[in-house]
Amino acid sequence: MNVRYARRGAASLALASLALLAVGCGTDEKPKENKPAATTTAPRKSQTAPEQQSTDAPEETLAVARGQKGLELTVSSVERDAGGFLTIKGQLKNTSDSSVAISSQTSGDETEVMKHGSSLGGATLVDAVGKKRYYVLRDTDGRPLTTTGISVLSSKATANVFLQFPAPPASTTEVSFQLPTFEPATLKLS
Numbered sequence: 627m628n629v630r631y632a633r634r635g636a637a638s639l640a641l642a643s644l645a646l647l648a649v650g651c652g653t654d655e656k657p658k659e660n661k662p663a664a665t666t667t668a669p670r671k672s673q674t675a676p677e678q679q680s681t682d683a684p685e686e687t688l689a690v691a692r693g694q695k696g697l698e699l700t701v702s703s704v705e706r707d708a709g710g711f712l713t714i715k716g717q718l719k720n721t722s723d724s725s726v727a728i729s730s731q732t733s734g735d736e737t738e739v740m741k742h743g744s745s746l747g748g749a750t751l752v753d754a755v756g757k758k759r760y761y762v763l764r765d766t767d768g769r770p771l772t773t774t775g776i777s778v779l780s781s782k783a784t785a786n787v788f789l790q791f792p793a794p795p796a797s798t799t800e801v802s803f804q805l806p807t808f809e810p811a812t813l814k815l816s
């Protein structure tokens with residue numbers, strides 16, 4: 627007799643599971659009109675290499691650091707945010723008539739940063755008044771929070787770049803931006 631009740635219980639459980647499964651599938655549902663249907667597609671690769679991207683709108687030039695072999699880093703924005711970070715954005719440009727390899731020195735000499743490939747991780751900000759040096763921030767895996775992967779710039783090519791630092795105190799209004807193999811540039815902070 628116990629076997630009969632056990633079979634009925636198992637059959638009831640199986641039917642209930644199938645009913646829930648059928649209700650959960652909802653094959654007749656239509657996506658809401660204001661919400662696009664989810665699709666999965668492979669990400670497209672950009673037709674232009676990162677070093678050849680350009681922006682249509684001209685950007686303000688706050689500072690220019692000149693490097694070796696015709697390289698120039700033009701700083702177009704320096705922004706403090708509420709989280710205590712300072713983000714520098716600009717363009718790295720090859721002004722020469724031939725391709726230029728970006729020196730591995732721009733990545734800095736820290737083992738943790740170097741193992742993640744070419745970057746601008748060797749950059750620092752120097753607060754002469756506060757007598758402090760600020761290094762490019764790193765994530766929890768040691769990757770620098772800066773543009774990475776630029777190893778060669780072809781002739782007259784540019785690459786958009788960014789670097790993120792801990793923000794100096796609000797009383798600091800000027801820092802020296804330093805990147806290995808480039809001359810220092812003075813940045814005004816607001």
